[in-house]
Amino acid sequence: MADVAVHHTDHADHGDHGGHGHATSTGLSNNKLAMWLFLGSECLLFGGLISTYMLYRGRVGDGPRPHSIYDIPFTSVSSFVLLMSSLTMLLAVSAAQKRDDRGTTLWLTVTGLLGATFVGGQVYEFTAMYNEGLGFTTSLFGSSFYTLTGFHGVHVTVGIIMLMALVGIIKRSKVPGDKAEVVELVGLYWHFVDVVWIIIFTLVYLIPT
Amino acid sequence: MAIIEQPAPASTPEPALPATPTRAYGAFKRPVATTGWKSWVFTVDHKKLGIMYGAMAMFFFIVGGIEAVLIRLQLAAPDGKVLSADVYNQMFTMHATTMVFLFVMPMAAAFANYFVPLQIGARDVAFPRINAFGFWCVLAGGLFINLSWFFGGAADGGWFMYAPNSGPVFSPSTGVDYWAFGLQIAGIASLTGAINMIVTVLNMRAPGMSLMKMPIFTWLTLVVQFLLLFAVPVITVALFLLSFQRSFGATFFDVAAGADPLLWQHLFWIFGHPEVYILILPSFGIISEVLPVFSKKPLFGYPFVVFSGAAIGFVGWGVWAHHMFASGLGPVSVAVFSVATMAIAVPTGVKIVNWTMTIWGGKLNFTAAMHFAVGLIVLFTIGGLSGVTHSVAPSDTQQTDTYYIVAHFHYVLFGGAVFGLFAGFYYWWPKMFGKQLNERLGKANFWFMVIGMNLTFGPMHILGLQGQPRRMYVWTEARAGEGFFNLGFWNLVASIGSLILSVGVLLFLINVWKTARSKEVAPLDPWDARTLEWMTTSPPKEHNFDVIPTVHHLDEFFHRKYAEDPVTHEIKQVATAEDILAEQEANADKHIHMPSPSYWPLLLAFSLPIITLGIIYSIPVAILGAVITLLSMFGWALEPSTAPDSDYDPPASGEGTKELAPLG
Numbered sequence: 055m056a057d058v059a060v061h062h063t064d065h066a067d068h069g070d071h072g073g074h075g076h077a078t079s080t081g082l083s084n085n086k087l088a089m090w091l092f093l094g095s096e097c098l099l100f101g102g103l104i105s106t107y108m109l110y111r112g113r114v115g116d117g118p119r120p121h122s123i124y125d126i127p128f129t130s131v132s133s134f135v136l137l138m139s140s141l142t143m144l145l146a147v148s149a150a151q152k153r154d155d156r157g158t159t160l161w162l163t164v165t166g167l168l169g170a171t172f173v174g175g176q177v178y179e180f181t182a183m184y185n186e187g188l189g190f191t192t193s194l195f196g197s198s199f200y201t202l203t204g205f206h207g208v209h210v211t212v213g214i215i216m217l218m219a220l221v222g223i224i225k226r227s228k229v230p231g232d233k234a235e236v237v238e239l240v241g242l243y244w245h246f247v248d249v250v251w252i253i254i255f256t257l258v259y260l261i262p263t
Numbered sequence: 264m265a266i267i268e269q270p271a272p273a274s275t276p277e278p279a280l281p282a283t284p285t286r287a288y289g290a291f292k293r294p295v296a297t298t299g300w301k302s303w304v305f306t307v308d309h310k311k312l313g314i315m316y317g318a319m320a321m322f323f324f325i326v327g328g329i330e331a332v333l334i335r336l337q338l339a340a341p342d343g344k345v346l347s348a349d350v351y352n353q354m355f356t357m358h359a360t361t362m363v364f365l366f367v368m369p370m371a372a373a374f375a376n377y378f379v380p381l382q383i384g385a386r387d388v389a390f391p392r393i394n395a396f397g398f399w400c401v402l403a404g405g406l407f408i409n410l411s412w413f414f415g416g417a418a419d420g421g422w423f424m425y426a427p428n429s430g431p432v433f434s435p436s437t438g439v440d441y442w443a444f445g446l447q448i449a450g451i452a453s454l455t456g457a458i459n460m461i462v463t464v465l466n467m468r469a470p471g472m473s474l475m476k477m478p479i480f481t482w483l484t485l486v487v488q489f490l491l492l493f494a495v496p497v498i499t500v501a502l503f504l505l506s507f508q509r510s511f512g513a514t515f516f517d518v519a520a521g522a523d524p525l526l527w528q529h530l531f532w533i534f535g536h537p538e539v540y541i542l543i544l545p546s547f548g549i550i551s552e553v554l555p556v557f558s559k560k561p562l563f564g565y566p567f568v569v570f571s572g573a574a575i576g577f578v579g580w581g582v583w584a585h586h587m588f589a590s591g592l593g594p595v596s597v598a599v600f601s602v603a604t605m606a607i608a609v610p611t612g613v614k615i616v617n618w619t620m621t622i623w624g625g626k627l628n629f630t631a632a633m634h635f636a637v638g639l640i641v642l643f644t645i646g647g648l649s650g651v652t653h654s655v656a657p658s659d660t661q662q663t664d665t666y667y668i669v670a671h672f673h674y675v676l677f678g679g680a681v682f683g684l685f686a687g688f689y690y691w692w693p694k695m696f697g698k699q700l701n702e703r704l705g706k707a708n709f710w711f712m713v714i715g716m717n718l719t720f721g722p723m724h725i726l727g728l729q730g731q732p733r734r735m736y737v738w739t740e741a742r743a744g745e746g747f748f749n750l751g752f753w754n755l756v757a758s759i760g761s762l763i764l765s766v767g768v769l770l771f772l773i774n775v776w777k778t779a780r781s782k783e784v785a786p787l788d789p790w791d792a793r794t795l796e797w798m799t800t801s802p803p804k805e806h807n808f809d810v811i812p813t814v815h816h817l818d819e820f821f822h823r824k825y826a827e828d829p830v831t832h833e834i835k836q837v838a839t840a841e842d843i844l845a846e847q848e849a850n851a852d853k854h855i856h857m858p859s860p861s862y863w864p865l866l867l868a869f870s871l872p873i874i875t876l877g878i879i880y881s882i883p884v885a886i887l888g889a890v891i892t893l894l895s896m897f898g899w900a901l902e903p904s905t906a907p908d909s910d911y912d913p914p915a916s917g918e919g920t921k922e923l924a925p926l927g
Contacts, residue, residue, distance in 0.1 A: 078466035084389040087466060091458045095492045102500030102530060106515070113521045190513060194522055197513035201504070219897070 083232075089239045093246045100250050103205055104257060107198040112263055115193035120263050123186050125179065132175030133255050136210070139168035140248045143241045150237035158237060159221045165244065166217040169210050176207045199258070206254055209247045216240050291898075294860045305860040307391035310803060312398050313377030314695065319402055320370035326409070327361035328768060330354050332761055335719070339758035341740040341751060351736035352419035353438065357409070359422035360442065363542065364449055365405040367676070370684050371545035372397070375460055375484045377695060381796035382478040384469025384814065386807045389462040390455075391858040392904060397452040397459070399868030404449030407872045411441035418442035421734065423535065423586075424505070426516030426527035431509050437879055440509055443502045444875035450495050450502075451871070457491035460484065469795070471814035475569070478794040478818075479562060482569050483548030486576040490537045490544075493580075498534035501527060510878055525590060532583035540579045542676060543643075544572060546683020547614060550636035553686045554618055556790050557633040558625025561818060564617045571610035571617075578607045588656045589663040597656045604654035608647065615644055630790070631705025635686035638713055642678025646671055649724065664734075667727025673720040685712070685771070692778070693785035697801045704774040711767030718760025722753035788840035793821040798843060809851035858904050867895035 078084060111120055142165045149157030180200070188196045220240055224233065294305035303311055334354055337343040346354060380388055388394050411417045418438040420429045429439050464485045468477070477485075505527070507513040514520035516527050555562045562568060584592055584600040592600075618640050627633070649671040653659045662668055685708075693699045729748050731738060743750040788797050798820050799808050816822040826837045870891035877885025 079468045079472075080465050082466065084462050084466050087462045088390065088458050091461055091492060092454075095454060095458075095496050098493050099496035099500060102497050106500070106504065106526065106530075109523060109526060110515075115521060190511065194514060194520060197507070197515060201507060201513070219900070223901070 083235060085235060085239055086242075089242050093242065096246065096250075100202075100205070100253075103198075103202045104254065107202045107258065110194040110198040111258075113194040115195075117192035117196055118183075118186055118188050120195060120199070120258075123183050123188055124259055125182065126259055128175070129179065129255065129259055132172050132179075133251060135168050135175070136172040136248055136251055139165045139172070140245050142168060143244045147234070147238050147241045150234040153234075155224055158233075159224055162217050162221050162224075162237070166214050166221070169214045169217070169244075173207055173210050173214070176203065202254065202258070206247070206250060209250070213240070213244050213247055216243065291862050293902075294862060296860075302860075304865060305395075305862055307387075307395045307858050307860055307864070308805065309376050309380050309388050309391065309394060310695075310807075312394055313373050313375075315398055316369050316373035316376055316401070319398075319405070320366050320373060323361050323365035323369070323405060324768075327358050327366055328765060330358035330361065332765055334358060335758040335761040337736065338738065338754050340755070341743065342737050346736065348736045349416070349419065352734070353412075353417040355734060356419050356421055356424075356442075357412075357417045360408060360418070360446075361405075362676075363422060363538070364446060365401070365408075367542045367680050367684070368453070369401050369405075371484075371487070371542070372401075372456060374480075374545060374549065374684070374687050374691070375487075378691065378796055379460060379464060379481050379484055380467070381799070381803060381807055382481045382794055383464060383467060383472060384795050384808060384812050385463065385467040386811075386855070387858060388459055389467060390459045392861050392864050392899065393455050393459050395861070396864035396868055397456040399865050400452035400455075400871065401449050403868050403872050404445045404447070404452070407448060407875065408442055408445030411436075411438045414441070423531050424527075425531075426505075426524040427518050427522075429505060429509075429527070430516055432517075440506065440879050443506050443509070444872075444878070447499065447502050447506075448868075448871045448875065450499055453491045454495045457488040457495070460488045461492065464488075469812050469814050472819075475566065476814055476817045476819070479551040479565065479568055480545075480548035480794075483544045483551070483572045486572045487541050487544045490541050490576055490579065494534045494537040494541065497530055501530035501534070504530075506878070525587070528587050528590060529583070532586045533580075535586065536583040537579045539672075539675075540575055542680045543683075544575065546639065546680045546686075547572070549683045549687040549690070550618065550639050551614075552794065553632050553636040553690050554621045555818075556690070556792050557628045557630055557636070558622045559628075559791070560621055560625040561793075561821075562617065563620035563623075565817060567613055568617050571613040574610040575607065578603065578610065582607055585654060585656075585659070588659045601654050601656045605651065608651050608654070611647055615640060615647075628790075630689065631700070631702050631709060632686045632689035632790075634706060634709040635682045635689065638709065639679055639682040639686065642674055642682060642713075642716070646674025646676075646678055650675065662727060664732055665727035666723040666731045666733060669733055670720050670723035670727055673716070673723070677716050677720065682712075685709075688771070690790065691796075693789050694796060694801050694803070696778070697785055698778050698781060698783060699785040699789060700774050700778050704770055704777070708767050708770040708774060711763055711770060715760050715762070715764030715767050719757050719764055720760075722757045722760075726750060726753050726757070787844065791824075793818040795819055797840065798823070798847070800844065806855045806857055809847045811852075812847075856905055861899070861902060861904075863895055863899035863902060867892060867899060870895055 078087075080087065114120070142161050146158050146161035146165060149161055180203075188199075190197055190200050217240060220237065294301055296302045296305070303315065306312065333346060334351070337345040337351060337354075376388070376394065380386070409417075414437060416436045416438050418424065418434075418441065419436075420434055420439060424439065424442065428434065464477070464481060474482075504513070504515040508515050508517065514522055516522050516524050518524055551562055551568055581603045582600060584596060585604045588597055588600075618636075622637070649667070653662065653668070653671065689700055689702075689705050725748065729744060729750060731750055731754075738750055738754065740751065785801060787801060795812060795814075796803070798812060812819065820840075820843075823843055824836055824838050824840070825834050827833070828835050870888050873888030873891065874885045875888075877883065877888055
């Protein structure tokens with residue numbers, strides 16, 4: 055809706071008049087405030103999923119036990135890859151703020167590739183675990199493990215789609231509103247997904263059952 | 264929305280159309296209809312969406328009410344034959360689900376949508392298309408849940424759908440699947456709506472309106488949105504786990520597989536208890552507007568009402584396990600939650616004191632809205648007191664799963680939440696439609712509802728303390744007891760009460776119908792109101808305000824109408840609403856750009872039930888739905904939310920074009 059008012063320009067909803075100085079009551083742009091609120095809500099989503107996992111991680115039934123099938127060195131490497139993607143995301147935001155479209159698309163692409171590597175690693179990990187006898191319905195541990203890490207994987211995948219879409223529309227110069235802010239918003243989401251992974255990695259893989 | 268095309272070049276033979284859809288970046292041309300159904304279906308205007316939310320909620324109120332009356336008919340006499348045991352279970356489950364998720368929440372959203380932007384002096388919400396998306400999601404979710412009636416029976420596990428009863432073994436019909444997915448879709452609306460409304464309130468207040476100068480309804484709505492923001496994801500997780508169990512063979516709540524069914528209870532009530540404040544706080548906000556206006560006094564202790572509202576918002580997170588006292592939590596947990604529950608009565612009590620002090624010594628004007636507001640204070644207090652008895656765990660253990668609980672939550676939800684919403688109808692109807700609801704019919708509506716509700720729910724205290732369990736589809740004469748405590752007598756009274764209550768609701772519908780047909784126009788400021796929404800025409804203009812007001816006071820509109828005489832210190836009227844409106848119109852802003860209507864919110868919202876239907880019946884359909892979802896998201900993202908400037912601003916030569924033409 056960008057400018058519903060004249061002097062009191064409410065910049066909002068993929069606003070297309072990004073260049074305008076906009077006076078919101080808090081000084082934060084509507085889009086950024088909305089993204090922070092959404093991430094706040096996401097904390098409770100992952101909170102619920104993590105609680106479920108923590109409750110059920112010892113309930114393995116006849117299936118494999120958690121630490122008999124985790125490949126911690128492998129997951130550590132893919133976690134490192136995901137964490138590095140936060141760095142490249144930061145470089146993308148910095149390039150966008152300098153209005154450097156080439157740099158922005160380059161770093162967004164690298165971030166997406168690192169994210170894809172992580173998701174690929176997760177697919178490999180799930181396949182290996184399945185072959186070792188841990189299916190989604192094998193035990194409560196299996197169900198809650200796949201649900202928690204699966205939800206996180208879907209979040210990363212959605213993030214990759216957003217990054218790639220952003221690269222596409224920057225190339226066609228069709229970013230509505232303030233380009234640097236749009237990149238920053240995707241970045242906020244991306245960093246959040248990374249931070250959640252640090253928590254999941256610690257609780258799921260590193261703490262012994 | 265105000266879309267104006269550039270005047271056609273002189274060579275073009277046809278005269279210029281009033282509005283031309285532009286393609287801009289979107290896949291479709293924009294909708295531009297200004298009249299007829301298209302102007303409603305594709306609208307992003309917060310006022311139209313507010314009315315649509317209200318109409319939908321009223322429809323579901325009637326559906327849920329019919330379900331309630333059927334339940335009461337079944338229980339009116341021993342060994343009722345109206346409903347079978349199975350249908351009875353579906354009936355009470357769907358009654359509660361409908362009333363909570365499809366009536367009270369959307370009706371509160373209707374008021375929030377319509378009045379929060381007006382009360383803070385904004386021209387729309389922060390994200391108008393997301394607002395439209397929210398409405399269509401609730402509608403899609405509500406219809407989806409109710410579809411289950413036609414496909415093998417509705418959900419039958421109670422609105423809290425306790426595990427393991429909700430699993431595939433004990434609930435083999437698809438009812439629970441429809442229920443879980445439908446709530447999931449409606450939950451998306453709550454989440455997006457919460458984000459939208461919080462951003463609107465925090466970011467789009469008129470100049471000068473600090474947080475402590477915000478109207479109280481806006482304040483309590485803000486608290487509600489924060490509760491939604493954090494409560495909805497918890498039920499989302501619970502519903503996902505349930506759906507994974509039912510559709511994909513997981514065993515999250517399957518005791519035989521070693522699961523802990525209490526997990527569901529915890530997740531559900533961590534959502535469910537904030538939910539009860541989500542239901543009641545909007546009504547608290549409404550009567551906190553109504554009582555001062557009809558008492559001709561400012562709200563007593565405004566900061567206390569604000570902070571006690573916020574306190575309820577915080578403490579509301581720490582009391583969920585009082586729904587689970589009978590589940591064997593252990594003495595420490597029970598003691599903690601018991602004390603926390605007693606504590607939350609304090610901020611609620613603060614509000615009751617504030618309302619009472621507001622009307623104390625005021626010049627009371629007992630309109631229909633005031634009747635409902637005072638009714639809320641009395642009835643909610645009764646429900647609140649029986650609520651405090653539940654916080655005493657030993658006593659609660661006796662009352663769990665009896666009609667005493669049913670009596671309690673109907674006093675707070677019907678006597679509280681619903682009466683507040685009705686106060687809102689009578690108070691704000693002239694603002695929304697420019698016509699006043701009939702006051703005499705309104706008072707009849709009130710008395711039928713008060714008498715009906717007390718006859719229905721009052722006896723349930725007795726029934727419950729005598730031990731009549733909830734959710735039993737019949738009771739037998741042999742065990743009904745004698746004398747004053749005869750179950751048969753009080754069950755009959757409750758059933759008669761529910762019919763009287765229905766007459767009350769019917770009177771409201773007749774009132775709406777009569778008002779719609781009447782030609783009588785309401786005065787601009789019929790109640791001598793205090794807040795900004797009354798500072799514009801009725802119904803408000805497309806862009807709400809010709810000039811965004813600069814706010815200097817709490818109750819700004821009152822302070823523009825009245826001033827203290829410096830000599831005699833008497834409060835005297837210095838301007839009428841008409842004067843204030845005329846002054847605004849004379850200084851109207853030029854070039855007001857309103858957000859443009861869009862097809863995408865509707866398309867995106869209705870792609871979601873396709874996915875969920877597919878998960879229940881056939882995965883390829885779900886994939887089709889997901890593709891439509893994804894494409895709609897891209898279409899949405901690529902469509903600018905506001906039509907390009909060329910659509911609004913004709914060249915300078917276009918003298919006399921009206922920028923304010925409301926075209927959408």
